[in-house]
Amino acid sequence: MFKSKSIPTLMLFSGLMSCGSSDTTNTVVADDTSESDTVEVSEGYYDADMFTVLPLSEDTVSCTLENGTSTTCYELTFAANTVGDTEGEGTIGPYCPDSITTPRNEAGLGVYDGATNPGFQSLVDAAQGMDADGYDIIDEDGNIRSGGGGAYSYCLSMPFDSSLTITYLIPTSPEFRSEAYYIETVGSIGVGINGIPIKGDPPSVTTAEAGIGGTGSGNIPALDHCGGHADPAGYYHWHFIPQSINTVFESQEYDFTDLYGISCTNFHIEYEDPTAFAGLAKDGFPIYGAYDDLDSISTVPSESAEVDECNGHTHATPEFPDGVYHYHALETGAPNVPVCLMGSFVDRNDFTVQ
Numbered sequence: 001m002f003k004s005k006s007i008p009t010l011m012l013f014s015g016l017m018s019c020g021s022s023d024t025t026n027t028v029v030a031d032d033t034s035e036s037d038t039v040e041v042s043e044g045y046y047d048a049d050m051f052t053v054l055p056l057s058e059d060t061v062s063c064t065l066e067n068g069t070s071t072t073c074y075e076l077t078f079a080a081n082t083v084g085d086t087e088g089e090g091t092i093g094p095y096c097p098d099s100i101t102t103p104r105n106e107a108g109l110g111v112y113d114g115a116t117n118p119g120f121q122s123l124v125d126a127a128q129g130m131d132a133d134g135y136d137i138i139d140e141d142g143n144i145r146s147g148g149g150g151a152y153s154y155c156l157s158m159p160f161d162s163s164l165t166i167t168y169l170i171p172t173s174p175e176f177r178s179e180a181y182y183i184e185t186v187g188s189i190g191v192g193i194n195g196i197p198i199k200g201d202p203p204s205v206t207t208a209e210a211g212i213g214g215t216g217s218g219n220i221p222a223l224d225h226c227g228g229h230a231d232p233a234g235y236y237h238w239h240f241i242p243q244s245i246n247t248v249f250e251s252q253e254y255d256f257t258d259l260y261g262i263s264c265t266n267f268h269i270e271y272e273d274p275t276a277f278a279g280l281a282k283d284g285f286p287i288y289g290a291y292d293d294l295d296s297i298s299t300v301p302s303e304s305a306e307v308d309e310c311n312g313h314t315h316a317t318p319e320f321p322d323g324v325y326h327y328h329a330l331e332t333g334a335p336n337v338p339v340c341l342m343g344s345f346v347d348r349n350d351f352t353v354q
């Protein structure tokens with residue numbers, strides 16, 4: 001099942017030069033590449049062809065896993081944000097609504113964990129639940145406070161910085177742990193196919209301390225309609241598996257698509273295929289959308305195939321025809337990311353941020 005691959009350095013260089021343009025880099029063809037011009041990448045489950053952007057650099061380095069094993073890791077550096085802007089094409093957002101009368105399809109989403117109407121919802125609704133619980137987030141004119149820094153509660157949306165890069169260390173030979181590792185709030189899960197970090201639950205409104213994820217107690221971070229946003233340092237990241245978020249919006253529990261017309265429509269994301277390869281977890285195992293695509297028949301893992309507590313199992317996939325352990329996004333969970341990992345990983349929550 002291990003893949004072996006030679007990547008011409010010219011291709012890597014071309015990826016570097018066009019890092020802001022995500023879907024053109026795979027068309028670069030290197031010619032007359034000599035043996036000395038190649039970087040040998042073997043074993044493991046990383047393959048640049050499975051990503052929609054090429055890394056700015058990739059290498060194989062020595063690393064130590066959290067279980068103490070000395071092994072080798074892929075060292076992959078990606079542009080930190082490759083899925084659009086908040087202006088122009090407008091592929092990212094919306095985030096904080098102006099007021100309680102803002103249409104929900106023009107408002108971002110949030111996960112409220114207080115007493116009144118908790119859960120994953122439009123920020124138009126979350127703000128009202130928060131206000132009912134005593135968080136003063138709506139002013140006397142019905143405007144939703146945003147920005148932060150004062151005495152009130154706020155809807156938070158941070159500007160992102162597209163000049164940033166992010167480096168991941170991912171084991172080349174994944175190893176199973178003795179027991180599942182549960183992802184902590186905003187803990188790193190892995191890297192999406194656009195090179196963007198995938199993280200666990202966004203910060204709690206009710207218990208987060210100031211500084212964690214940029215929020216203080218009583219502030220709610222805004223997520224866009226593909227489940228992403230920027231942290232206070234400007235790094236865009238996912239709290240959902242975006243390729244599969246529309247199954248959450250269409251689910252009976254949320255029904256956001258029918259009720260409000262909300263769906264992930266960012267053209268940088270293959271959101272129309274919830275069976276798609278969606279990235280690599282930091283333990284080196286692949287992550288897929290909510291459904292399997294076996295023999296062209298889409299099946300819900302929980303119905304047709306046994307999955308473990310991390311929503312993972314082993315079988316052949318289009319990318320790994322000999323079989324591979326892999327995670328699936330939750331079909332209706334919000335967030336829909338796997339809640340735990342079965343493999344060992346390099347123990348640094350935010351990888352290396354450069």
Ligand SMILES: [Zn+2]
Binds near residue numbers: 229
């Ligand atoms: Zn976040």
Ligand SMILES: [Zn+2]
Binds near residue numbers: 301313315328
């Ligand atoms: Zn599967």
